[in-house]
Amino acid sequence: MFQLLAYLRFWLRSGNAHGLHSPFVFGLYTSVVRHTGIFGAYAAVEARRQQLLNSPARISVTDFGAGSHTGAGQQRRVADIARTAAKPTHLAQLLFRLVNYFRPATILELGTSLGLTTAYLAAADSHHRVITLEGCPNVAAVARETFAELQLRNIEIVEGNIDHTLAPTLAALGAPVDFVFFDGNHRYEPTLQYFELCLAHRTDESVFVFDDIHWSADMERAWEVIKAHPDVRLTVDLFYIGLVFFRKNQPKQHFSLRV
DSSP: OHHHHHHHHHHHHOBOSTTOOOHHHHHHIIIIITOOOOOTTHHHHHHHHHHHHTOOOEEEOOOOSSOOTTOOOSEEEHHHHHHHTSOOHHHHHHHHHHHHHHOOSEEEEEOOTTSHHHHHHHHTOTTSEEEEEESOHHHHHHHHHHHHHTTOOSEEEEESOHHHHHHHHHHHOSSOOOEEEEOSOOSHHHHHHHHHHHHTTOOTTOEEEEEOTTSSHHHHHHHHHHHHOTTOOEEEEOSSEEEEEOOTTSOOEEEEBOO
């Protein structure tokens, strides 16, 4: 019910390309968000998705985040995780297009799950370095199978509670983080904690993407704090995800656009 009401509020205030006066946002929206073409990398990742959806395996899941809206317990079928927790095809492919558009050298993902979204991030360019953090060892094991199946060799997976692994991972990068996908904990305080940690390693050209910004009142509150941060110059609310930019000479602006 919360998400339904949140979507109605979003629909009333959101728009499309008509009337967009920011050339940067117009290009992003028309060339990336609303892009309807097919990339060659899509087929292999979606074939792996079907494998997972058909998997009879069950695993024990340790959840450090806000839990599941479906009420799933600790013992879960891999097929159920693929159906309810993995990013749906249209959003995972949007992340692929974002990476393909911005060409980040270093990508950080908070929350690997079964590795489908990670695969899309990595498949955009084999020269990109993708570091993905996953709290549950059993889920991470399935993700490793995904990367091996797709022959993706530019992914490094870090296991353990993100509360404990994020800071040392950032410190060990040896380079700024160019693109961050925040999907590790859908609660107010951890979301802002992860945001602040990553801020210290960003550049003016970095892109932060937050998943499920309207998932709960907590996440909506966190999104408003992120938008108001003085380092944030521009945000794009696509309802399911929120895009954050730090472009130094960009006037502070916030957009709500329909996917």
